[in-house]
Amino acid sequence: MMADGALSDLIRVLADRCTGCEACVGVCPTGAIEMREGVAWIGDACNLCRACVSTCPAEAIEVAATARAEAAEGRGVWVFVEHRRGQVAPVVYELLGQARGLAETLGTKVSAVLAGEGVASGAGAAADPVAGEGAGPLAAELIARGADEVLVVDDPALADLREEPVATALADLVRERKPEIFLFGATALGRSLAPRLAARLGTGLTADCTGLDIDPGRRILVQTRPAFGGNLMAVVVCPHHRPQMATARPRVFRPLAPDASRRGEVITFPVDGSRLLSRTRLLDYAEEVTEMVKLEDADIIVAGGRGLGGAEHFSLLFELARLLGGAVGASRAAVDAGWIPYYHQVGQTGKTVAPKVYIAVGISGAIQHLAGMSSADVIVAINKNPQAPIFKVANYGIVGDLFAVIPALIEAIKRRRS
Amino acid sequence: MRIIVLIKQVPESTEVRINPETNTLIREGVKSIINPFDTYALEEGVLIKERLGGTVVVMTMGPPQAREALQDAIALGADEAILLSDRAFAGADTLATSRALAAAVRKLEPYDLIICGKQAIDGDTAQVGPEVAEFLDIPHVTYVRKVRELEPGRAVVERMVEGAVETVEMSLPGLITVVKDINQPRIPSLKGIMKARRATIPVWTPADVGLPEEVVGLRGSPTAVEKVFVPQVERRGEVIEGSPEEVAEVLLSRLQSVGVL
Numbered sequence: 001m002m003a004d005g006a007l008s009d010l011i012r013v014l015a016d017r018c019t020g021c022e023a024c025v026g027v028c029p030t031g032a033i034e035m036r037e038g039v040a041w042i043g044d045a046c047n048l049c050r051a052c053v054s055t056c057p058a059e060a061i062e063v064a065a066t067a068r069a070e071a072a073e074g075r076g077v078w079v080f081v082e083h084r085r086g087q088v089a090p091v092v093y094e095l096l097g098q099a100r101g102l103a104e105t106l107g108t109k110v111s112a113v114l115a116g117e118g119v120a121s122g123a124g125a126a127a128d129p130v131a132g133e134g135a136g137p138l139a140a141e142l143i144a145r146g147a148d149e150v151l152v153v154d155d156p157a158l159a160d161l162r163e164e165p166v167a168t169a170l171a172d173l174v175r176e177r178k179p180e181i182f183l184f185g186a187t188a189l190g191r192s193l194a195p196r197l198a199a200r201l202g203t204g205l206t207a208d209c210t211g212l213d214i215d216p217g218r219r220i221l222v223q224t225r226p227a228f229g230g231n232l233m234a235v236v237v238c239p240h241h242r243p244q245m246a247t248a249r250p251r252v253f254r255p256l257a258p259d260a261s262r263r264g265e266v267i268t269f270p271v272d273g274s275r276l277l278s279r280t281r282l283l284d285y286a287e288e289v290t291e292m293v294k295l296e297d298a299d300i301i302v303a304g305g306r307g308l309g310g311a312e313h314f315s316l317l318f319e320l321a322r323l324l325g326g327a328v329g330a331s332r333a334a335v336d337a338g339w340i341p342y343y344h345q346v347g348q349t350g351k352t353v354a355p356k357v358y359i360a361v362g363i364s365g366a367i368q369h370l371a372g373m374s375s376a377d378v379i380v381a382i383n384k385n386p387q388a389p390i391f392k393v394a395n396y397g398i399v400g401d402l403f404a405v406i407p408a409l410i411e412a413i414k415r416r417r418s
Numbered sequence: 419m420r421i422i423v424l425i426k427q428v429p430e431s432t433e434v435r436i437n438p439e440t441n442t443l444i445r446e447g448v449k450s451i452i453n454p455f456d457t458y459a460l461e462e463g464v465l466i467k468e469r470l471g472g473t474v475v476v477m478t479m480g481p482p483q484a485r486e487a488l489q490d491a492i493a494l495g496a497d498e499a500i501l502l503s504d505r506a507f508a509g510a511d512t513l514a515t516s517r518a519l520a521a522a523v524r525k526l527e528p529y530d531l532i533i534c535g536k537q538a539i540d541g542d543t544a545q546v547g548p549e550v551a552e553f554l555d556i557p558h559v560t561y562v563r564k565v566r567e568l569e570p571g572r573a574v575v576e577r578m579v580e581g582a583v584e585t586v587e588m589s590l591p592g593l594i595t596v597v598k599d600i601n602q603p604r605i606p607s608l609k610g611i612m613k614a615r616r617a618t619i620p621v622w623t624p625a626d627v628g629l630p631e632e633v634v635g636l637r638g639s640p641t642a643v644e645k646v647f648v649p650q651v652e653r654r655g656e657v658i659e660g661s662p663e664e665v666a667e668v669l670l671s672r673l674q675s676v677g678v679l
Contacts (some may be wrong), residue, residue, distance in 0.1 A: 010505070010509055010635075010636050011509075029429055029540065030429055030450075031429070044481045044482060045481055045483060047481075047508070047509070048508055048636060048643075049643060050643045050644075050645070050646055051646040053645075054646050054647060055646075063509075063636075064636060064637075163548070163557075163558070167552070188560065188561055188578070188579035189579070191544050191545070191560065192548055192558070192561075193548075194545075195512070195516075195544075195545040195546075195548035195549045195552070196551070196558070198513065198549065199517075199549040200552055202640075203513075203640055204511065204513060204639070204640030204641035205512065205513070205545060205641070206641060207512075207541075207542065207543035207544060207545055208542060208543070208544075222644075226649070227540065227541055227542055227646075228539075228542075230649065231648070232647070232649075233646070233647050233648070233649045234645070235643065235645040235647075236641050236642070236643055236644065237641065237642055238640050238641045238642075240640065278557075279556070279557035279592070280557045280559060280586050280588045280589075280592075281586065281587045281588075282584055282585070282586055283574065283585040283586065283587050284585035285583075285584050285585075286582060286583050286585075287582045288581055288583065296580060299678075300678075324679070342599065348539075348542075349598075357673060357678045357679070378673065378676060378678050380669065380673075381655075391657075392655075393655075394655045395656065396655060396673075397655050397657045397658065398657075398665050398669065399657065399659075400662065400665065404662040405662045405665060405666065407662070408662035408663050408665070408666040409666040409669065412663070412666040412667055413670065416670065
């Protein structure tokens with residue numbers, strides 16, 4: 001017997017299994033579930049997120065299967081190489097490290113996909129296997145960091161990595177070589193380019209992943225990502241379409257130490273530049289010179305929240321950060337109060353950081369804030385309220401008055417240095 | 419200028435909290451709102467209309483109650499609204515959502531600019547904007563914080579990237595996704611609220627936008643959510659006690675002994 005919900009052809013409650021425990025009612029983010037005659041009933045506010053399916057202890061909720069495509073084919077794990085002015089974005093090395101593990105489980109290769117203008121210089125002739133050290137500097141570094149091969153597309157139309165021509169070049173490459181997995185950093189560029197490519201290829205794309213693993217039984221990529229600002233984690237798969245595409249959050253995966261003895265192949269692909277049209281053009285690129293150390297790159301972050309009580313007290317944090325060679329972050333409460341500019345904001349609607357040390361000062365630790373900093377190696381919380389949720393994620397907690405503790409910390413550091 | 423603003427109705431995020439005992443989400447009287455980032459997209463559309471003339475059409479895909487979000491958008495200055503709603507649209511991932519929205523946008527041609535918020539606060543994917551642009555074969559620019567120049571066929575925008583601002587020229591028709599630095603959304607006017615109450619909002623189905631049911635909704639989605647769980651963020655922490663001088667010394671020693679200072 002089926003309960004007759006609004007989307008009963010897509011999701012349904014098996015009334016004979018439902019125990020009436022109401023666990024699903026509490027977990028539904030859209031409030032679509034109510035109890036009718038002791039049985040869960042799913043209304044049309046349902047967005048098929050499946051929070052109820054995994055919560056139900058009686059396995060009484062079923063969801064229909066998703067889109068099927070032609071038998072999925074493809075081999076190889078690809079990583080898109082984001083670079084600017086000859087510098088590879090750090091997330092590329094993190095992805096290569098993660099891709100190595102995925103490829104080893106799958107018994108396949110890791111390919112770094114390098115597109116741009118002038119990237120092939122010294123990279124070796126087309127399809128000519130060369131040793132890592134003989135390749136161009138970018139390709140050699142990619143091999144040292146875990147790539148088995150570097151696929152190069154070089155054309156003036158690919159300068160500045162504009163989304164449209166790069167998507168065209170990558171789509172051609174995907175159709176020719178058929179990878180099973182294609183990973184991008186969840187950077188401004190990755191999150192703009194990857195959806196363009198996924199739509200062109202008609203395949204699935206999972207955003208901002210913090211977990212990437214292989215289910216060897218099904219030979220598919222198991223992608224874990226935060227949703228609802230970190231309140232929920234979702235496990236997403238793309239079972240029937242290839243490549244399985246994902247953007248992955250920077251500073252989550254660990255890069256491999258560079259190994260100059262690694263060998264790999266550099267393969268340059270010819271490209272018809274006249275097809276690489278871009279309807280956007282980069283006129284200017286201006287670095288924001290607002291901080292001594294960029295928040296995203298800082299090893300140490302001292303962050304302030306509502307407990308600071310005013311803009312003038314942030315000078316304490318700036319002094320501590322300067323002594324530690326770090327940067328200053330802030331909670332949304334401090335930014336909204338106008339005490340510090342938005343670009344210092346850490347959290348769901350600010351920046352995601354993963355420093356070695358995150359010192360949260362006068363920050364209560366709302367889940368939206370935790371979403372932006374909980375992958376720090378070490379978290380220190382200084383707060384006068386012992387009930388503040390920040391203490392639950394802190395490695396070291398100090399319950400006390402920040403206006404006494406921070407000056408003492410500053411003095412202690414100065415004393416050690418003198 | 420004919421401007422199309424794509425919005426999403428989302429649960430008000432502040433009402434999504436975790437019950438620490440049962441580890442489940444707590445909802446207190448679920449309230450749905452326009453995705454906050456989309457309010458900046460709508461405001462930008464209305465500001466452009468006020469400056470250059472034209473119309474703002476707001477569109478969403480969702481269950482029947484998503485109509486409320488469209489009415490709110492009319493109250494905030496949109497001229498027309500269209501709702502894509504049908505049980506066949508349900509369960510769409512970003513690809514199936516974008517395909518449906520793009521098909522609906524095609525029915526509104528010609529247009530100059532599509533504006534989206536940078537991402538929705540429930541899914542946080544930021545993918546629908548660029549995917550819609552690809553389906554429509556128009557250029558797009560994400561994370562726009564300022565529309566510097568706008569004329570028929572051409573725009574210059576400022577885009578926020580990691581630690582820098584790009585100035586990008588784009589041809590129109592095109593699509594931008596905007597960040598909250600771009601403007602300060604207004605509150606609805608009384609006149610707007612009256613207009614929203616009277617507005618007729620057409621409801622389009624897959625057939626209306628010329629798509630077979632297999633390519634939209636759950637059936638048209640390559641990705642599937644297998645499981646949803648509440649993250650465990652707790653660490654077993656050490657509480658450092660003592661005078662300010664004592665805790666400062668202990669903390670520095672701890673940080674040095676774990677090798678982070």
